[in-house]
Amino acid sequence: FxxxxxxxxxxxxxxxxxxxxxxxxxxxxxxxxxxxxxxxxxxxxxxxxxxxxxxxxxxxxxxxxxxxxxxxxxxxxxxxxxxxxxxxxxxxxxxxxxxxxxxxxxxxxxxxxxxxxxxxxxxxxxxxxxxxxxxxxxxxxxxxxxxxxxxxxxxxxVQPPDLETRLAILRRKCEPETLPVPDDVLEYIASHVTDNIRELEGALIRVTAYASIHDVPVTMAITEEQLHHLISAEARQLTPRMILDTTAEMFGMSVDDLVGKSRSRPLVTARQISMYVFRQMTDFSYPAIGREFGGRDHTTVIHAVDKIGTLMKQRRAIFDQVTALMQLLGNGA
Structure with a gap:
């Protein structure tokens, strides 16, 4: 608690x-x-x-x-x-x-x-x-x-959090971060991501990950640029098929391969990135996401989401792949 x-x-x-x-x-x-x-x-x-x-x-x-x-x-x-x-x-x-x-x-x-x-x-x-x-x-x-x-x-x-609670959630999330996040950035995120705590925290992770990878301070300009596709995606309803099709096309594989049993490294990476994007851009629960990926257990999805969230701050290639996929989906590709 x-x-x-x-x-x-x-x-x-x-x-x-x-x-x-x-x-x-x-x-x-x-x-x-x-x-x-x-x-x-x-x-x-x-x-x-x-x-x-x-x-x-x-x-x-x-x-x-x-x-x-x-x-x-x-x-x-x-x-x-x-x-x-x-x-x-x-x-x-x-x-x-x-x-x-x-x-x-x-x-x-x-x-x-x-x-x-x-x-x-x-x-x-x-x-x-x-x-x-x-x-x-x-x-x-x-x-x-x-x-x-x-x-x-x-x-x-449990109702969607009000502005004050959203700000408190973001400030709590910032506590372990070594990278300072200005108040105006927190207020911008809290004002634009209003209905879902998961998306709220995901937006903050995305901004701080970008700043960390590029070794720059968190600014309003970076925040607006990084969250543009998330905010624009709210105007339309993403379906599982949209996410799977876009992921498969971006990584040059079939949807059957993406949701199948192969454990080859490129497939596993694409699958985990897709699961992460599912979690950030939809209201799907872990079990529901697992069902879209060949009936995988929810613990597999949790592991994938946590792993990609961590790797985004460590490996620019992963950050860029997640960014590209979310931009494609946000732009209606």
Missing amino acids: EAFVSGTSNRFALAAAMGVAEKPARAFNPLFIYGDAGLGKTHLLHGIGNYVRRHYEALNVVYVSAESFTNDFIESIRTNSQFAFKQRYRTCDVLLVDDIQFLERKDGTREEFFHTFNALHDENRQIVITSDRSPKNLSASFEDRLRTRFEWGLTTD
């Missing part, structure tokens, strides 16, 4: 998450947190998990995305290991489930989750769920018996 910047848009959700972490199954059970992508819901889930592991070492904490829960369930049927699956999810003390909306149209998995929910709740074990919409607004494929259970405890939302 220490790295989570609190503001009017998320203060109640943060307080609820901290209450659950401090008193598992004694505060709000279940806790249901909803809001658009990139606003910090997953951060709160991990904050709960880390706090419980630190202060209640005897408790078994399980974090899982709805996508991974589905994959585990399917695999348990394929390998006839349903008992192990049930042991993992029905006997934990704290279950943290991310992006529950991905269970829509997955009837068998939803049925299994219904029984998992009941088993945990009956044993007074903590459940925390996130979604991009409230229980009432989940698709009709979620039966009333499941939606009403989601509302048994506390439901809270």
Whole structure:
């Protein structure tokens, strides 16, 4: 929770998450947190998990995305290991489930989750769920018996941060940076990237990475130049196909190669850069990005995004490739 910047848009959700972490199954059970992508819901889930592991070492904490829960369930049927699956999810003390909306149209998995929910709740074990919409607004494929259970405890939302919170997030992000970032640059970024914390932080990384690679100070001129394509891209909706097609064309390969299984170095680099750009320029979650790349696990996407974010500050070639791809997409190529 220490790295989570609190503001009017998320203060109640943060307080609820901290209450659950401090008193598992004694505060709000279940806790249901909803809001658009990139606003910090997953951060709160991990904050709960880390706090419980630190202060209640005897408790078994399980974090899982709805996508991974589905994959585990399917695999348990394929390998006839349903008992192990049930042991993992029905006997934990704290279950943290991310992006529950991905269970829509997955009837068998939803049925299994219904029984998992009941088993945990009956044993007074903590459940925390996130979604991009409230229980009432989940698709009709979620039966009333499941939606009403989601509302048994506390439901809270996370809204886009206001200007003051966006500035506070950027200043917190600047703390580890050795490169000073002027206040007018922070205010420019905070004023132009308004709806998504992920994009807000990505914009700052992009500007500081450029300045670091070129060994120049961060200025307003550099900021405007580097963020032009991000701001112009907001005017149109990028689709997965646009990003995959543009990446493949830029790197001189086919989309099948890009999303395929080859581990050749040029392909891996292109794939990781494309995943990074997906994360920066769309609202896709890690599991959703993984699905676009041949059904890869969300942890593979997390690794790719973190790796490219780091390499952008170290290797000019990577920075230039990311820049070129984002400019192509921002310009409507």
